Amino acid sequence: MINHLAVLGGTGDLSARFLLPALAALHAAGHLDDGFRLTAASRQDWDNARFRQWATTQLDRHADTCPANARQAIVNAAHYQRADVTDPSDVAALITPDKPLAVYLALPPALFPAVVTALHRAGLPPGSRIVLEKPFGEELADAVALNRLLADTLPEDSVFRVDHFLAMTTVQNVLGSRLANRVLEPIWNSTHIAEVEIVWDETLALEGRAGYYDGVGALKDMLQNHLLQLLCLVAMEPPITLGERDLRDRKVDVLRSVRPLSDADVVRHTRRARYLAGRIGDRDVPAYADEEGVDPERRTETFAEVELELDSWRWSGTTFRLRTGKALAADRKEVAVHFRAVPHLPFGHGGEALPNSLTFGLEPEGLTLDITGIGSKTHTFVPLELTARMDPPELPAYGRLLLDVLNGDPALSIRGDEAEEAWRVFEPVLSAWSRGVVPLGEYAAGSDGPVGEGPGSGGPWREGSGTEGPGSGGRPRSARGRAPTARPRGAP
Structure with a gap:
């Protein structure tokens, strides 16, 4: 050591x-x-x-x-x-x-x-x-x-x-839940999973970080690293061991399988926006462009959302949605796995059975399974929620990372080829955004985010995509909402 x-x-x-x-x-x-x-x-x-x-x-x-x-x-x-x-x-x-x-x-x-x-x-x-x-x-x-x-x-x-996301207890629990439970791994594929949402929405605004954030933006700050790492853990094939070579090899496999995005794909499957003045709780928040240290001409986004698909046997047909935003109405920090609906209900017309979902809470840490049961009225469906809370970790995320550094264990760090593959995934998005292919939208601080309704809006939200509908701000439904229907790339 x-x-x-x-x-x-x-x-x-x-x-x-x-x-x-x-x-x-x-x-x-x-x-x-x-x-x-x-x-x-x-x-x-x-x-x-x-x-x-x-x-x-x-x-x-x-x-x-x-x-x-x-x-x-x-x-x-x-x-x-x-x-x-x-x-x-x-x-x-x-x-x-x-x-x-x-x-x-x-x-x-x-x-x-x-x-x-x-x-x-x-x-x-x-x-x-x-x-x-x-x-x-x-x-x-x-x-x-x-x-x-x-x-x-x-x-x-x-x-x-x-x-440091890789050292968070719940992030590591994604692997534990998948690989140590026989009930999950057989259904951990596109046959059963319609969409995976990886979300880091926060009520925090710029908070004096213009010196760093204005030159980076939401996509580089969160999606290109933190949230993409979570995607790797959700989508990777089971490694032989959790040693650094096996674990990191499987993560690189995931990144290599991400389908490249054309300009047309970027228009249909990404959104970007920055916040206007608004109110969050009991505090007034100025528009991002008016924050001290911000250069409005940079057109830095504070909200970014990207849909990705993987060209692999396991995941063909599943949508992976990565989203982050600042100065939003509520914190939502989670990995939500939305399962497909059952193919047949033998109960007549006793209501609607919502698709199941499994949510890994990042902050606060926890695990929630949403299923459907039968209520007291015959043939009436009711939602049931099973929740587990994690014990506080012995070490904070940075403590775990520093311990690995001092002990010489690189398993939870990013290998060089992995860092390069992560840029390959998002370079088409950054290039298209820099050329104005996707307009920079706006949303009020304290709202649910920008409204986007289909092609031309720069956003992926469309009918059946899991939003609350027009006027909702495009915010995904809770884990009990209808799981989005995955569509092939380029489908209307």
């Missing part, structure tokens, strides 16, 4: 909100020993005392449920070094010769090539590891170039392209 973690960008938001609390959780759970060292590097003109004061404040704010002694242990283990992390000589000063370390790039992705080059020139000791946050490049060409730089620096199994 590596005992030295260097965080480049150690005074930033990622370090404050996630990495420091994760380290405190690891210490509280007994995963870090007394020899653990944390080095934070940044351009800030601070010394050790100033950084430790800052770290104490952040841990008190973001890790207040961790024992005080665990928080203090991380503060005591921390050292600060002012550095230009793109300068090989400054980077070399962070390294102890012959002692491997893990280097976490808690930095804007645009800096990754320069920082990796600096690390390569500085010379990392054998056994060291590099950790990168998404997005991995800004497009496919960037991802390919970055992978070449990383390959020149360290072996692939020492490169951790992390996505």
Whole structure:
């Protein structure tokens, strides 16, 4: 296990909100020993005392449920070094010769090539590891170039392209539910499943993140990485083991099977929009274009939705719908698997039996199975909901990721070819959007999202697609709503 973690960008938001609390959780759970060292590097003109004061404040704010002694242990283990992390000589000063370390790039992705080059020139000791946050490049060409730089620096199994969604308990439970339950795996295919919705809708607006978000947008921020990773876990073939090679091979198979989108497909099967001024709960939210730090001419989307289909034996005919939006009326963060209706009901006209659905709640974590039963009146159908809530995880998602990094287990990180395939999936969408093929819609903050009704609207919603109908804002029905009818690509 590596005992030295260097965080480049150690005074930033990622370090404050996630990495420091994760380290405190690891210490509280007994995963870090007394020899653990944390080095934070940044351009800030601070010394050790100033950084430790800052770290104490952040841990008190973001890790207040961790024992005080665990928080203090991380503060005591921390050292600060002012550095230009793109300068090989400054980077070399962070390294102890012959002692491997893990280097976490808690930095804007645009800096990754320069920082990796600096690390390569500085010379990392054998056994060291590099950790990168998404997005991995800004497009496919960037991802390919970055992978070449990383390959020149360290072996692939020492490169951790992390996505904290993969460490969430419920996300991992998707695999557990599929692979450890005989009742599910035989029906986990297009014969029985009409559509899978992977949704991350949130009431949060920009919240002061214009510096990052306005140059990225909803599709790159969520769909191209987090939600696509969830699709891989839902759709992958059962791996031989959950080791890094078997698990990641099967995820790459899924990405390679995604049907490429033409411009016509992008028009029919994607939507993009940004929010206008509105009210969410008891707060007024300005229009995205009026938020501080936003350049309206960039036309950055805050809502993105894409339908994908997989050209594979298991999934031909099933629609995978990925959706995310900011400043919406309600939080909805889940993977909803909608099964097809039964082929025949022998009950006469006693009502309508809604198709079953299985929903994996991401926040809050949980599992819900919706089925149909018979009510007290003869031959009358009633919905039944079976719900399971998960015990709180021992470690937060970032805690699990950091533990894997320190232990050298890359199973839950993204392999280089996987990162490139993920860009291949979405490059046609990004290209078409940049050329205005799909118009940028609008929706009021606090609404259910943009209204889209069929071809020409830039949206996939159409009759039978699971929406509530015109005027609803195009919001999908709940898990008890009618499951969408999958259609072949190009069908009217």
